[in-house]
Amino acid sequence: MLAMPLLLGAEKPVLVPDVSQREVEIVYSFTGAELLLFGAILYPEGRVPGRGEKPAEIAVVVEGPLQLVLVREKAKVAGIWVNADRMRYRSVPSFYAIASSKPIRSLVDDRTRAIYEFGTDSLQLSPASGATPDEQVRFDRGLVDLRRRAGLYYEAPGAVEISQGVLYRARVRIPARVPVGRYTAETFLIRDGRVLAAAIRPIEIRKSGFERFVASAAQHHALLYGLVAVALSIGFGWAAGAWWGRR
């Protein structure tokens, strides 16, 4: 196994990534999580690019589970704002963050950004309905802008630190309002505008304890859950009435 990097080609460096948490548990006090993504760059024959050579850069992309969404656009019709137009998308990431050691636009060209989905404007959202390119751009922008302001999509240029050319680390914040599911953290090694190596690590975000119990009860025992909710409201109201009535 140790010989693997050598066999794969003497020219290419290899990434050895890791992540601080493989699993993020959502409990009552969950207000988001901060992931630490770190690792090493293994250069062939241990030769770190020296002075005068262009150093390698790192970009880390954390992506949430893909969603099927319907985006609606409001327009003014007869004096009031109504949902006028809509567009369906098949693969919209529920969360997207890109951290890099330098602004991603200065590392690679637009074509590479489009291929690797580097940057919030390069996401492949797969619109399902046949719309004109103008319309599609408009809706893409609306959707990305909405998610960006909700803190669900962001770019963090300069958030990756590389020490001595071989060790890197990045902090990526995941806000509280993300869905549960399987997330991926993908690390890319970039030099001279080319992606030299990539490695992927999964991260599982899930509810645990009481939160998990409530979510599963609401899903699988809906009627019972509803009855409990009604009983709870009546109980609360009755208790307050009885307590105040005695005074």
Added chain:
Amino acid sequence: MDLYLPIANLSVNAVVIVLLGLGVGLLSGMFGVGGGFLTTPLLIFYGIPPTVAAASAASQVTGASVSGVFAHFRRGGVDVRMGMVLVVGGILGSLAGAGLFALLQASGQIDTVIGIVYVLMLGSIGGLMLTESIQALRAEKGYRPKPRRRRHHPLVAALPLRWRFYRSGLYISPLAPLLLGFATGILTVLLGVGGGFVLVPAMLYLLGMSVQVVVGTSLFQILFVTAAATLVHATTTKAVDIVLAALLLLGSVMGAQIGARLASKTKPEHLRLALALIVLAVAARMLLGLAWRPDEIYSVELQ
């Protein structure tokens, strides 16, 4: 104090939600309105998904009504017979409303319809109540005894079959409150509100019920209809967040008790004037929301 809501999938400040419940509960106890017409928009404004907001607000309204109903029962302010007729109408109406809701949701126009219905309903009712309560207050200032002629609407008198409602001091057809209940049932599901702000004025001005039992009886109807709506949401949209509901309840049940006490110390004319102003303010805010360019042109719906 941050707390994670397991169904809404986000964390909120628990204190803010409890205070919100307290404020709404206060209004609920004072005026006999469920308060859903305030809770739902405020929760959405706070960032809670609209379906979760509506579904959880319904159960909060249930809780606020229970303590209100208890408080009014002690004062003899509930006409149970009238209440039962309204409940039957309300449950039938909420079933009809559920169908309408699904239809509008599929077409994507549910928000606009909600906005327009709110503006029309609240605007006309608020205006009616405002003029009436100002007239009442003026009459009082001039030391003229207010002509106390409670009469129900001629249309109500035209309906066949008459029942006696002793507490309300009425001898009218049960079809009138049944239809009224039906209409509020539709509103409960459609707008995610208890319908008290429609019910109270309608009981006063259409049915001509005695003022002393209007608030208690409307709370009685709201109690049952919102409980039914919570069950409908739990089984269909699965959007009832029990943690959110508990936080709202904590504040609102206390608020409802305080409100009921304040109401018994305040003149009914003043109460109606205050409610009219609140209703008109919400209507004006809704109208602005329809006519002004919204903050968000785009909205995302998960499929």
